[in-house]
Amino acid sequence: MQMDDSSNGHSDRQLRELVASLSLSEKASLCSGAGMWHTAAIARIGLDAIAMSDGPAGIRGTATELAEARLASDDELSISFPAPSALAATWDLELAAAFGQALGSEAVREGADIVLAPVVNLQRTPVGGRHFECFSEDPLLTGTLAQAVVDGIQTCGVSACVKHLVGNEAETRRTTAISRIDERTLREVYLAPFELAVRDAGAWSVMAAYNRVDTQGVTEKAVAHPWLLDELLRREWGFDGVVVSDWSAATDTVSTAQHGLDLVMPGPDSVWSHGRLVEAVERGLVDEGELDRKVLNLLRLASRVGALGGERRRQVPFARDEARALSRQIAARSFVVLRNEADSIPVARRPRTVALIGPNALAPYVQGGGSASIPLRPIESLEHALEHRWPGVSVTTTLGAYSRRNPPMLDPGQVRDPETRQPGVRVDSLDAAGGLVDSKAAADWRGVVRGLSTEVHDVRVRAVVHLTEPGEHWLGVAVVGRHRVSIDGIDVATSDVRVGEEAVLDSSANNPRAVGRSILIDAPCDVLIDATVQNVDAGGLGVFARAGLHHREPGPSAEALIAEAVENAEASDLAILVVGTNEDVESEGWDRADLTLPGAQNQLVEAVLAARPDALVVVNSGAPVELPWLHRAYAVVWAWLPGQEFAGALADVLDGDVEPSGRLPWTLPARHRDAPVPNGSPDANDVVEYAESIDIGYRGWLRAGTRSELPFGYGLGWTDWLYTSAEVGDWSSSGLEVWCQVENFGARAGREVVQIYIESDGSEPLRPVRWLGGYATVDVDASEARRVRVRIPKRGFEVWDSETEGWVIPAGEYRLLVGRDLTDIRQELTWRIRHGAAPAPAPAPKATMSSE
The missing domain is CATH 2.60.40.10 (Immunoglobulins)
Structure with missing residues (x-):
């Protein structure tokens, strides 16, 4: 179902006349991003820039700097919704449509015309880095949910952008991998969700993936694949919207321009900008008629979102408070009851004491890493939510296990500028010879500086940390690219390797491992952190320098943490364990190595269950993890990556307000090695063979006759x-x-x-x-x-x-x-x-x- 052009104010004839009125250079300018998140405008034809935003689980907005500024202001940020795999666990098309409307409403508030969502790639392997960002391992469940989400977004006058077409089921070497998929498998499995979202729901835009696709006798990048973009999408499905490249996926001018790609992102520097596309047309390498078709599609999209010839006519079905309430409802409904042997859910009697245990009880992982993440203010804690739900209850919190690779970041108030001794850090910009270009104090240092001139070669960050507690401290700096890091006058890490846009594409820039050292003190002292880091020029993906300051205070051993958790569990009326993944594990840019809970979390659960088998275990993970203790627990709930309203949603479930009625949208393996596709990594020739053919997910389990931990579609709820x-x-x-x-x-x-x-x-x-x-x-x-x-x-x-x-x-x-x-x-x-x-x-x- 394609959008009726008569409903958006411009007929096809009018749009073609506008195309004919444009010069060659104007037409080319429209086909390449004018910035990181927006297209070019041409005032003389009434065309505004079209703004885009990442948004599978919330709208980041159109500028990273703007979002970061809001963190330091009183302006409210966009709502963080549960991850797509959580929405899929509801199996609820009405809720999915409401989510789409809420996402569209948030996009309107954030000034975005295109939401870069939904993701309709399938969960082919349980270790896929963006597993949480996909709906399901099943094409029908994925496609029908996507159809509802697209409908919801576009009722707001905002375009959905269905992604990533196609064969992008893993992150390892995603920009060079060749997905080899036979036509039947491609059509019945991996294209099926795209067909529902594009052909049936009428999505206005589609994103072509990074990877290459080997099918129909053609091996080519998805952004330049003639069969995918021309034959299938345009001719067979009748798609008349815009095909946009994934960010920096287009690496060649001519091959990408010859077929159905319409828009290369980001800009302003791309393979189609700065006269490159104009030259290709003038030399006869690209037909100008093909360029006209691209511009026609772009103007059609502009008309649909109200960016052509007048004010944007938008619908906002969800006010922000209503969107927040919907996020909480989706989270609660998505929770999957894996075990409920003693009818522990909901809690029968209001407890007087509650022991909250586990690293994710103190720091829940509410959203995945990469393009699915949005800036967040501090969210409600589980402790606060339970105290609010059960007035007078006494709640103790216990870490129980270390699970994160990096210690916590230093709060800006914990450091001093070594020159002024005021709160904050000293940031020096250096040229290629190491000369000082600029020096300033940064009172609110969050670990990164963006938008410096590319004339700045390196950035030096210095801070004084005052340590007071006796014992062993660890201080370090998370860096990207070339660096030299010194802690208390001792060099702890150096590298001369400079990086570029690959650091963004593989997400290593998002959560780099900190380098540092331990310092043993017996009296208060000051320690100087001195880090010189590369000012990374990632082309159209931005310019940034990262130096995150991290500190681990003296603390108990792993054994002592577990002993404390057991003691608190035994002393409480209700023990709640919250374990799961974190930003080191689930993110765009890399695939997981295994399905093990990070750190000593499994040992923690085993020890607590040995003392309190009636403890409620909450698994805070977007993708499968092994649960070796599952059948020794009375009550287990899978809580996904649940968005900002996690605490309130869990309280709603425990107190009996909302049934945790979720069902697994994927298969839960007992052991990683049993999965039909243990990993989706390319071979030595960069080929990903889809050898299992149509037997994706649970189909592969059935074909192999292998028993999983829990089957696809499983969920107990709280009734019979x-x-x-x-x-x-x-x-x-x-x-x-x-x-x-x-x-x-x-x-x-x-x-x-x-x-x-x-x-x-x-x-x-x-x-x-x-x-x-x-x-x-x-x-x-x-x-x-x-x-x-x-x-x-x-x-x-x-x-x-x-x-x-x-x-x-x-x-x-x-x-x-x-x-x-x-x-x-x-x-x-x-x-x-x-x-x-x-x-x-x-x-x-x-x-x-x-x-x-």
Whole structure:
């Protein structure tokens, strides 16, 4: 479904006339970013710049400097929502559409015309660095959620930008990797979510990925792939929006300009700027008609978002307070109950004492790293949320285990400028010869300075730290690129290796490891930190120098931390363990090495459960981690990367206000090595072979016959369900209806996610062992029953036939398995299709299976 041009004020004829009125240089200027986050404007035709913002889980805004300035002001920042994998765990299309509207509303407030979301790549491997930023390992669940999110965003008059087309399922060497995917796998699995978001929801823009794609006999970068961009996206799907490059993904002028890419980002320096594209056209290397098509698409997008010929006409369905409330609702609904042996959730009796234990209890990881992160003010603590929920409760907090690679950053108030002795640091700008260009005090040093002239070669940061507590301190500096770091007059690290935009593309600039040393003191003293670091010129990705100051105070040993946690757990009415990942683990730019919880968190959980098996364990992780203690715990909740409202959402769940009704949108491995695709890294030739073909995720587990820890679709909620009947309904051109009756026989109202899986009769062509055909959520009061309709789209039965180059429904017998997850099947139906895919096949129900 494409946007009706008549509704946005400019007909196609008017847009073509505007294109014809532009000079060659003006047309070329529109196709390359004018800055990091915006396009060029041409006032004489009434064209404003179009602004973009990252936003899979919140709107960062259009300028990093602006966002950082807001941190130091009273201006409110954009809402941080739960990560996309958390939204997917709700399996709730209405909630996904509301999230899209809230995201669009936030974009309007932040001045953005395009939200660079949703991500519809699939969770092919559990160690993928952006696993948390994707919805699911299943193409149908991913695509339907994306469709709802796109609809929601664009109702605000803001463009969604569906990304990353295509085969970008891992971060390792993502800018050079070749994703080798056969056409059937590509269409049935990896393109399926894009098709729903683009063709059905009518997304106004698409982002082409960094990687190369080997398919249809062509190996080319996604930003220049003729089959992907011209044949599939434009001709077959009828896409008339804008294809934008991922940031710095376009590295060649001619190949990218010859096909369906419309906009190269960022600017102002790109392979299409500074006369490069104009020269290619003038030399006949790129047809000017192709350039005209790009400009037409850009003007069409400008018209849709209100950037052409008048004021932007925007809708803001969600006020900021309403967006905050929605973030809290999504978080609570997304929580997945993995264990609830003693009906510990919700808490039956209001506790007098609570022991909060774990590194993520003190510092929750609420958003993933990279482009999914937004600036955050200090968020409500779990301790405060529980004290607010249960007035008079006594809450103790215990770290329990060290889990982060770097110690905490020094607060600006903890350091002094060595020249003025005032709070802050001294920042000197140096030229290539080491001469002083500028010197200033920075009272609010946050570890990075941006936007310096490229004439500045290095930046020297000096600070005095006053240490008071006797014992062993650790001081260090997190640096990027060339550096020399001295602590208390002793050099601790030097490097002459200069870096560029690769430090941004691989995210090493976001969370670098600090270098430093230990200092043992027995009396208060001053220590000078002196770091000279590279002023990194990352081209269109910005100019910055990073010198984050870190300090670990004297503290207990790992064994002592665990002993303290056990003691507090034993002394409390309610013990809550919060363990999980952090910024060292889940981020854009790198893939994880394994699925182990960082630090000694597993040892912590084992020790606390040995003393208090009724302790509630909350897993704060966006992607799978191994839980070797899972079946020894009475109660376990998976809480994702839950956004800024985590504390309030957890309190809502524990006190019984909101059911944690989430279901896993991926498979939880017991052991990393059992995963069908343990990692997605390229081989020595930079090739990523999608050898598992259509058997992604749970399909691969079933094909291998390997048992996972918990299956796809799993989640207990807090009530119990019977599936009393099921029947096949009407078949139409859009698909098949299946009806089932569910009964809530628990003591509380609850939400059920009815899931229907399909199995074929084993005839050719080869199909997955079992695959998700459709799903629906339903709310049912205690002791009540509801009849639920689940729609299985026609595509659920179709396969791609490479010989006929079309979609076909293979004849045969299909089993329709109605249940609570991939393996908990409650009802079974049979549906037969004769040769020729008759439009109204006769159903043949089978006997009811287990209703436990």
